[in-house]
Amino acid sequence: MFDAMTDIQETELVPGAPVRLPGYAGLPSAPDGLAIFLDVDGTLLDIAPRPDAIVVPDRLLEDLRLLAARTGGALALVSGRNLALLKRLFPDLPCSLAGLHGVEIEFPDGTSFAIPRSDELDAAVRDLVLAAAQWPGVVVEDKGAAFAAHYRLAPDFASAVEARMVKIAEKLGDKAIVQRGKSVVEIRPSGHDKGTALKALMTSPPFAGRQPLAIGDDLTDEAMFEAANGLDGLSVRVGEPRATLARLAVSTPADVRSWIRSLVR
Numbered sequence: 001m002f003d004a005m006t007d008i009q010e011t012e013l014v015p016g017a018p019v020r021l022p023g024y025a026g027l028p029s030a031p032d033g034l035a036i037f038l039d040v041d042g043t044l045l046d047i048a049p050r051p052d053a054i055v056v057p058d059r060l061l062e063d064l065r066l067l068a069a070r071t072g073g074a075l076a077l078v079s080g081r082n083l084a085l086l087k088r089l090f091p092d093l094p095c096s097l098a099g100l101h102g103v104e105i106e107f108p109d110g111t112s113f114a115i116p117r118s119d120e121l122d123a124a125v126r127d128l129v130l131a132a133a134q135w136p137g138v139v140v141e142d143k144g145a146a147f148a149a150h151y152r153l154a155p156d157f158a159s160a161v162e163a164r165m166v167k168i169a170e171k172l173g174d175k176a177i178v179q180r181g182k183s184v185v186e187i188r189p190s191g192h193d194k195g196t197a198l199k200a201l202m203t204s205p206p207f208a209g210r211q212p213l214a215i216g217d218d219l220t221d222e223a224m225f226e227a228a229n230g231l232d233g234l235s236v237r238v239g240e241p242r243a244t245l246a247r248l249a250v251s252t253p254a255d256v257r258s259w260i261r262s263l264v265r
């Protein structure tokens, strides 16, 4: 079931009507009893023109530290970034981490789960780097067990990027899936997604027994919304209206940051 969810497409989403109120109204007004799962790019942080150009404001980092304390550590960042980069972006944040859309997880006890890089993946990345040499402005991001081609700066190459990534994934067979996102096509190991990560974290303290609340902005977050909904939790989509499984919506990452601040200040 969750393997099928890993390649969720926009057209497969039932057009929903998440509740959207001004600002962050409609979101819980206190963190008590919640287990909070936050996507990073486009949710906590505004999307940058290049994937390496994002900045984490000190104020947000401090608010997240307070939020981790207020939730008894039942806080997780669930991102397409890898664990190493998440740790650099959010240094010493006492929370759990899920990287590469759920392929890597660092649990509250410090243990982690990851899939090693394979020779086939090395060859696939080389294939993409060679192809991208023909596409000025397309940024290849090598994340370890996954890799991505970003065309935000070169939208004319969107279909060429898409076609090449599908071809590369075909060579990798059923071990890999293609993940589409905002101006990005990614290839990552199959069998794991943000929904499986949320469910894995929810099985043990300090998450177990709390109500999951998942917030995200992109297609890859839909698996996390489905998992949270299935556990009687809350799901919040950030961004302009679009078909989604989320039950609540806010407009911008600034709304999410203001909501976090309201919980901890």
Ligand SMILES: [Mg+2]
Residues within 6 Å of the ligand: 039, 040, 041, 042, 043, 216, 217, 218
């Ligand atoms: Mg995002």
